[in-house]
Amino acid sequence: MPRPPRYDVDDLLDAALALTVAKTPTGVSVAGLARHAGVPSGSVYHRFPSRTVLLGELWLRTVDRFQEGFLACLADRDACRGARTAARYVVDWSRAHPDSARLLLYSRRDFVPEEWPAEQTARAAAQDRRLRAALRALAGRLEVDLERLAIAVVDLPYAVVRRHLADGGAIASSVADTVENCADTLLRAWLSGPQR
Numbered sequence: 001m002p003r004p005p006r007y008d009v010d011d012l013l014d015a016a017l018a019l020t021v022a023k024t025p026t027g028v029s030v031a032g033l034a035r036h037a038g039v040p041s042g043s044v045y046h047r048f049p050s051r052t053v054l055l056g057e058l059w060l061r062t063v064d065r066f067q068e069g070f071l072a073c074l075a076d077r078d079a080c081r082g083a084r085t086a087a088r089y090v091v092d093w094s095r096a097h098p099d100s101a102r103l104l105l106y107s108r109r110d111f112v113p114e115e116w117p118a119e120q121t122a123r124a125a126a127q128d129r130r131l132r133a134a135l136r137a138l139a140g141r142l143e144v145d146l147e148r149l150a151i152a153v154v155d156l157p158y159a160v161v162r163r164h165l166a167d168g169g170a171i172a173s174s175v176a177d178t179v180e181n182c183a184d185t186l187l188r189a190w191l192s193g194p195q196r
Helices: 009-022 030-037 041-047 051-074 079-096 098-104 118-142 146-165 174-192
Strands: none
Touching: 009 030, 009 041, 009 051, 009 098, 030 041, 030 051, 051 079, 051 098, 051 118, 079 098, 079 118, 079 146, 079 174, 098 146, 118 146, 146 174
16 A cells, blocks of 8 residues: 655645745745755655746646635626625635735736646636636626626725735735625626616
């Protein structure tokens, strides 16, 4: 019977997340991760053959974890409630996972996607397709312009999260209510008036 691995992939990615937040994606190296996690470099290379693969996996895991709940909100049968809760989810998730939220304040370009292997590139493309499809579907159900929906449920909450987290701050619990109310107000105004 094979021995279970001593160093779990998620544990290594958690350590890489901590390094990314403390430094930047460009400040993360396999040797630095090994030191930070207290593991041999070979254990890191066994799971991630390069720094690029490590960074790609960190980005993809974080996006997957965020999208799981966000896409569920967008798919709510009650389209108005889905839009409101999606905006709120961005803030609630960021409060619950501040380091992961800080990572998502970077651009995917900061994680060197042009050097990712084909499998990671395909996963990133699938994430993008799922998000675009869910936003388009909700915009269609609401009969609102896709750009306006994105402003209410993506741009607005991310701007608020960025302002609170960018300098290492925390997000107050009341912020989620405010963002949800703002998204609701915007959508109600756009739903009742002509769309240009």
